Amino acid sequence: MSFLSDLGRKALFTFDPETAHGISIAALKSGLVPACRLAPDPRLTQTLAGLTFDNPLGMAAGYDKNAEVPAELVRLGFGFTEVGTLTPRPQAGNPKPRLFRLVADRAVINRMGFNNEGHAAALERLKRLPKTLMTGVNIGANKDSADRIADYVAGIRTFYPVARYFTANVSSPNTPGLRNLQDRESLDALLSAVLAARDEEASRAGGVRVPVFLKIAPDMSEGGLDDIADVSLNRGLDGLIVSNTTIGRNGLTDQRQAGEAGGLSGRPLFALSTTVLAKMRQRVGKDFPLIGAGGVESAETAAEKIRAGADLVQLYSCMVYEGPELASRIVKGLSALCDRERLGSIRDLRDTRVAHWAAQPLA
Numbered sequence: 001m002s003f004l005s006d007l008g009r010k011a012l013f014t015f016d017p018e019t020a021h022g023i024s025i026a027a028l029k030s031g032l033v034p035a036c037r038l039a040p041d042p043r044l045t046q047t048l049a050g051l052t053f054d055n056p057l058g059m060a061a062g063y064d065k066n067a068e069v070p071a072e073l074v075r076l077g078f079g080f081t082e083v084g085t086l087t088p089r090p091q092a093g094n095p096k097p098r099l100f101r102l103v104a105d106r107a108v109i110n111r112m113g114f115n116n117e118g119h120a121a122a123l124e125r126l127k128r129l130p131k132t133l134m135t136g137v138n139i140g141a142n143k144d145s146a147d148r149i150a151d152y153v154a155g156i157r158t159f160y161p162v163a164r165y166f167t168a169n170v171s172s173p174n175t176p177g178l179r180n181l182q183d184r185e186s187l188d189a190l191l192s193a194v195l196a197a198r199d200e201e202a203s204r205a206g207g208v209r210v211p212v213f214l215k216i217a218p219d220m221s222e223g224g225l226d227d228i229a230d231v232s233l234n235r236g237l238d239g240l241i242v243s244n245t246t247i248g249r250n251g252l253t254d255q256r257q258a259g260e261a262g263g264l265s266g267r268p269l270f271a272l273s274t275t276v277l278a279k280m281r282q283r284v285g286k287d288f289p290l291i292g293a294g295g296v297e298s299a300e301t302a303a304e305k306i307r308a309g310a311d312l313v314q315l316y317s318c319m320v321y322e323g324p325e326l327a328s329r330i331v332k333g334l335s336a337l338c339d340r341e342r343l344g345s346i347r348d349l350r351d352t353r354v355a356h357w358a359a360q361p362l363a
Contacts, residue, residue: 017099017108017320024324025064028072035075036328043338043345044079044331048289048311049211049238051164053134055079055331056346057302060293060314061138061167061215065115067122070135077328082314083122084138085169088154090118091142094174098262101320102254106297107269108317110245111174111262114140119158126162137163138215143175149190153197156212160201163210168194171217171244173263179217184227187214191235211238211289216280218243218272218294220362225276229283239289241314242277245269250363266317270295271360274308278357281309286351297322299333306346307353 012020027033044055058080059073067083074081093115100109116122122137129135139155141148152168159166170181170190181190194212202209214237216228232240245263252258252268273294281290292310296302297318305313319326334346343349 013101016097017101018096021063021099025068028069028324033072033076033324036077036325038077038328038331041335041338043343044334046079046312046347049165049213050209051134051211053079053312055334056306056312057327057330057334058082058136058291058312058314059327060316061085061136061169062110062112063316063319066117067125067135070126071129071133074133076324077331079331080134080136080164080312082136082138082167083126084116084167085114085140085172086116086119086122086137086155086159087114087140087142088119088145088151088158089142090121091115100257100260100262102252102257102266103321104253105266105268106318106321107252107254107264107266108320109257109260109262109264111260113143113174114172119155123158123162126159129162134164135162136165136167136213138167138169140169140172141175141178148178148181149193152190152194156194156197157201160198160205160210165211165213165238166198167213167215167241169215169244171215173217173245173247182216182220182224182228184231187228187231188235191231191237195235195237213237213239213241213289213291215241215244216276218246218269218276219248220276222279222362225279225283229280233284233288239291240280240284241291241293242280242310243269243273243294246272248272248363265294266320267295267297270301272363274305274357275360275362277305277310278308278354279362281351281354282358296330297326299330299337302330302334303337303346303349304353306349307351308357309351309354311347311350
């Protein structure tokens with residue numbers, strides 16, 4: 001981390017986490033955060049679900065909830081970015097405080113509750129972006145929705161002209177009952193409706209087929225993973241993002257903050273999310289797209305996600321501690337790893353440690 005980046009992080013840490021997050025968005029919008037100039041490295045280029053990514057590192061949903069800075073994030077070095085979670089109607093989310101730093105653990109707990117400005121506001125911003133920008137749209141349901149599946153379908157229809165891919169978020173622990181959509185019957189109904197809407201929109205768009213991914217929780221049983229894999233394969237889903245935050249609190253140093261309700265992310269999530277990723281790779285086979293998320297804070301942790309079965313990786317919480325230069329450091333580090341290990345493609349790492357990670361317990 002550079003001196004200026006370290007100084008900026010210390011300044012942000014004088015504010016409460018949610019205020020600091022807003023300041024970071026404002027800094028990106030204003031151009032105060034310098035862009036990173038990365039030399040193209042074809043060894044990092046990945047093709048997944050019909051899309052080509054300049055590098056395998058993405059910004060996960062949750063940071064840019066309202067699609068304010070996707071272009072600015074890509075200029076930091078990310079190969080793609082995901083906006084949202086977006087709900088049809090604006091909603092304030094859960095009461096504050098709802099975002100907590102666990103500095104000793106390099107972790108974050110949040111119970112934001114899908115706070116966002118709604119579909120209409122985000123759509124207007126996304127319409128102004130270059131069509132080539134690799135921006136995914138993460139969709140969810142309003143907390144008080146009478147028909148949650150209809151909310152996901154509305155997301156597909158609203159953002160179809162501007163999304164490079166969709167992510168259906170059924171795994172946030174902060175909207176009561178949302179994770180129930182991961183149960184076999186509920187998930188089958190959801191994917192049936194969402195994919196049917198996608199196919200209808202593709203027909204209207206002259207056959208342009210936007211991939212749909214599903215983001216799952218790490219707090220799963222072996223049977224639950226079986227169900228998600230079976231339904232995803234049977235319905236023809238385009239891929240999975242593994243994983244969202246955990247409600248577990250194992251091994252934390254900061255026991256005072258550990259008592260806060262919400263989802264835990266950052267460094268402590270790495271092992272569990274990577275275990276779930278590898279177990280899912282074993283279930284879905286070698287050709288099904290998987291995106292690994294949870295605890296990525298360096299080129300080595302990104303590479304380990306790939307070894308455990310990921311095609312692409314995402315981060316968010318670790319940037320709170322590592323600063324805006326993290327993306328470029330990871331991408332440069334992956335290029336250096338390709339040099340060191342004489343890889344023709346970063347994909348050559350994939351699945352080389354699936355067996356190791358899949359053998360770990362779900363705990």
